[in-house]
Structure formats: C-alpha cells, structure tokens
Amino acid sequence: MQFIDLATQKDRIRGAVMARLESIVDRVQFIMGPEVAELESKLAAYAGTKHCLSCSSGTDALLIALMAKGIGPGDAVLTTPFTFVATAEVVSLTGATPVFVDIEPESFNIDPSLLEKGVEEARRKGLEPKALIPVDLFGLPADYRRLEPEARRLGLWILEDACQGFGGSQDGRMAGAFGQVGATSFFPAKPLGCWGDGGAIFTDDDELAELMVSVRVHGGGADKYSNVRIGVNGRLDSMQAAVLLEKLEIFPEELEMRDRVAAAYSSRLEGRVRVPSVPEGSRSAWAQYSVLARDGKDREQLMGALQKEGIPSVIYYKIPLHLQEAYAGLGYRTGDFPVTEDMASRVFSLPMHPYLKEEEIERVASVILA
Incomplete structure (x- = not known):
C-alpha cells in the first residue's frame, strides 16, 4: 500500500503533461515560459486573489514574502512549534527571531488566544513583534476568524503558511487568500504537487506583489542587470508549471x-x-x-x-x-x-x-x- 499514490495520478494525466513538456522542449524556453504566466493567472483565480507569483519552493515562497516586507534582525515573528522546520527556518534566514505560540488540541493549528502572550514574550526578549505565520496544518486552515482581528489588534501582519493547506477553505475564502500574503508549496506529495520543487505566493497588495517580483529574481529592477535590493533565485521553471496546469484541471x-x-x-x-x-x-x-x-x-x-x-x-x-x-x-x-x-x-x-x-x-x- 502506498502512503501517497502519485503513480495513479501520473497515469491519468500523462498524455496531457507530456504534450505540454514536448512543446516546451521544442520551443527551448525552459525558464519563465508562457506556462508560468498561465499558471499564475489560473492559481490567482482559484485562490481568489489579485496576484499570484510562482516560485521555486514553498520555503522560498515564505522567504520572499518576509524579505519583501523587510523583516530582519531585531524583529520577532510569531508562529507555531508544531510544523515543518521551514516555517521557522525562513524567519531565521532573514535574521529575525521566531517566537513560538502553542496550538489548539482540536485542530493542531496555532491558538489565537495565546498570541498576546507571544507578543509579550517577544518584547521581554527585546524584540519588535512584526508578523504572524499561522500554518494550515495537515490541510486545515487555521482559525482566521479569530486570528485576523487579533493580529490587527496586536499590530501584526499575517503571512499564511498554506504549504499544506492549498485547496482548503474557510467561510468561502480559499487557503492562500488569508492575511496580507499567503504561501504554498507544490512539493510532489502536496495535494497539488508538481514533479519537482515549486511554490506560489498570493496577495491582493499591488505594492507588495511588485516587491516580491523583484525579490524573486535577485532583487531585479528595470532589467535583469539592475539590482535594487537583495533577492534570491526563486523562479519556477516552465516544465513544473506545465505539470501543475494539468494537475490543477x-x-x-x-x-x-x-x-x-x-x-x-x-x-x-x-x-x-x-x-x-x-x-x-x-x-x-x-x-x-x-x-x-x-x-x-x-x-x-x-x-x-x-x-x-x-x-x-x-x-x-x-x-x-x-x-x-x-x-x-x-x-x-x-x-x-x-x-x-x-x-x-x-x-x-x-x-x-x-x-x-x-x-x-x-x-x-x-x-x-x-
């Protein structure tokens, strides 16, 4: 018995995926080809957000958002200790400090009633609490009904870690659409996964979307050799976009x-x-x-x-x-x-x-x- 059966799904979409891959090979346009733009448009429509930026992994999706928001040394980012390490790892990579908040026993997700305690802990440590990363663990959206107003009250912006949650929803809103920005992963084992690494970032904020586009490719400005900020190499390749387009269907x-x-x-x-x-x-x-x-x-x-x-x-x-x-x-x-x-x-x-x-x-x- 398979823990996750990717082979049956692969057999179902193989013909359509291979046709797309052959088209990419024939065009020799392997990076940021038209499949990427098509995928971003369809993912934004699915999530119900104004913008979607594809990227190289769910980890980079989280990291790009934090970098675009200027999170760094001296800042605290609240998150859950019951998650994969990438959620906190990206905070550390920016030079900021993760501050953990316990979870609810029913959902495995971060407990909104404990956010204020996390903010107080951050300040005791001499840190400035800036952001909150709730995790949609095991596919279930965190309790955004309570998290969003509590985060606003405490002066925190929300980066939704929907790396396990894409496809889930709450009160008609899709995972990826909560908070100021959402991030997801297309690791092959995810509910929507590609045939390698991949991820995506969602937001309704025009300015933030523009900043994340820049961070995604080496902090680019007017062209690829104008660098206006520090960024990463976070692009999604055309072949992974092709796979995701067929899986999204x-x-x-x-x-x-x-x-x-x-x-x-x-x-x-x-x-x-x-x-x-x-x-x-x-x-x-x-x-x-x-x-x-x-x-x-x-x-x-x-x-x-x-x-x-x-x-x-x-x-x-x-x-x-x-x-x-x-x-x-x-x-x-x-x-x-x-x-x-x-x-x-x-x-x-x-x-x-x-x-x-x-x-x-x-x-x-x-x-x-x-």
Whole structure:
C-alpha cells in the first residue's frame, strides 16, 4: 500500500503533461515560459486573489514574502512549534527571531488566544513583534476568524503558511487568500504537487506583489542587470508549471475524493483513536490524515501493527520546533508548549490520497481496530 499514490495520478494525466513538456522542449524556453504566466493567472483565480507569483519552493515562497516586507534582525515573528522546520527556518534566514505560540488540541493549528502572550514574550526578549505565520496544518486552515482581528489588534501582519493547506477553505475564502500574503508549496506529495520543487505566493497588495517580483529574481529592477535590493533565485521553471496546469484541471475532483477517503476513515476509526475534526464552514485539503493514539505506547503498538501488514504510517511531527537542536539557542524547554508536546507524543498519519480504494481503507481500519 502506498502512503501517497502519485503513480495513479501520473497515469491519468500523462498524455496531457507530456504534450505540454514536448512543446516546451521544442520551443527551448525552459525558464519563465508562457506556462508560468498561465499558471499564475489560473492559481490567482482559484485562490481568489489579485496576484499570484510562482516560485521555486514553498520555503522560498515564505522567504520572499518576509524579505519583501523587510523583516530582519531585531524583529520577532510569531508562529507555531508544531510544523515543518521551514516555517521557522525562513524567519531565521532573514535574521529575525521566531517566537513560538502553542496550538489548539482540536485542530493542531496555532491558538489565537495565546498570541498576546507571544507578543509579550517577544518584547521581554527585546524584540519588535512584526508578523504572524499561522500554518494550515495537515490541510486545515487555521482559525482566521479569530486570528485576523487579533493580529490587527496586536499590530501584526499575517503571512499564511498554506504549504499544506492549498485547496482548503474557510467561510468561502480559499487557503492562500488569508492575511496580507499567503504561501504554498507544490512539493510532489502536496495535494497539488508538481514533479519537482515549486511554490506560489498570493496577495491582493499591488505594492507588495511588485516587491516580491523583484525579490524573486535577485532583487531585479528595470532589467535583469539592475539590482535594487537583495533577492534570491526563486523562479519556477516552465516544465513544473506545465505539470501543475494539468494537475490543477483535476484538482477539484481530487479534493472531493480526498473528502470521501477522510470520511470513510473517520466513520470507522472514531472511538479507537481521535480522528481529525473540521469546523463548520471550513474544508480541509487533507494533505495528511492524522489521528491521535491514547499515548506514546499505544501509538508505537498501532504503527507496529500497521507495519507488519505492509501499511505505511508516518509521524508528523515527532520533535516540536522549540525542542529541535537548531533552536536550542532560543532557550525553550520541555513543558513550555504542553499541547504541542502532547500532540507530538501521540500523533501519526495514515495513507491519504485521492485514489485510496475502499478495500484499502477497510484494511487499515481493521488493523487499528483489532
């Protein structure tokens, strides 16, 4: 059984993708070809934003936004410790300091009620709190109903990390469209992934979009040899854009298929493990289907039983960021973020993709329920 089945999807779109790739090869226009502009236009329309800038990865999407906003030494950026390291890594790369805020146990996402505590911590450390990076973890948008007004009250601008959330929504707004700027990833395992690395940035802010265009390609000005600021080499290549254009065509259908898989899992597993919940008015993109065991020992037993039956499972995330060696210098200790630490000790993810068969879901469930 595959944890994520990219082969079935590849077979479905192979002909259309190969036709696009052959066209690119024939034109010999591998970087920033017309496929890139077409993709950006379609992604902006999908997300409901004025601008979309494609880029080389989800990490660069986050980094470009922070650089364009001038985040740097002495600044604090609030974010969650329960996420992939890239979310905090980009803050560190700018010279700013990540300040962690604990999560809600129901959603795995950052707790809006604790933002003020994070701002106070930043100021105690002599930092200026500037921004907030909520993460749409496992595909579920963070609670922007509460985050946006609270961030405004505290003087923070929001960079939405939708690297797992693209395709999700809340109250009719699509992931990527929250805050001042949103970022997503097209890593192959994402709900919408390419055949390599890729990402995108979304905003309605004209000035910010112009700045990010410059940062994306070496801080360019009037032409490629006029450099008006420090930037990165963050372009998306034409071939990845071609793949994404074909995947975007089937993306709405695949999201419905993911919904069905998640519902089938939940109906079978509820009561044995804590299954994920989706608040009313929200939709998850189901980047992962993550459950909670009773405790660490129970998780070990369940994952071991699955492994014996040839069923893969993965822990996202075993070590929270505040306890990672890379962030030892921030001075956090075990016990600082109790909800995060509890979730990290019990969480594990089951196979999730649009093409998971009913009999495969039943097989997974039978092992867990045994």
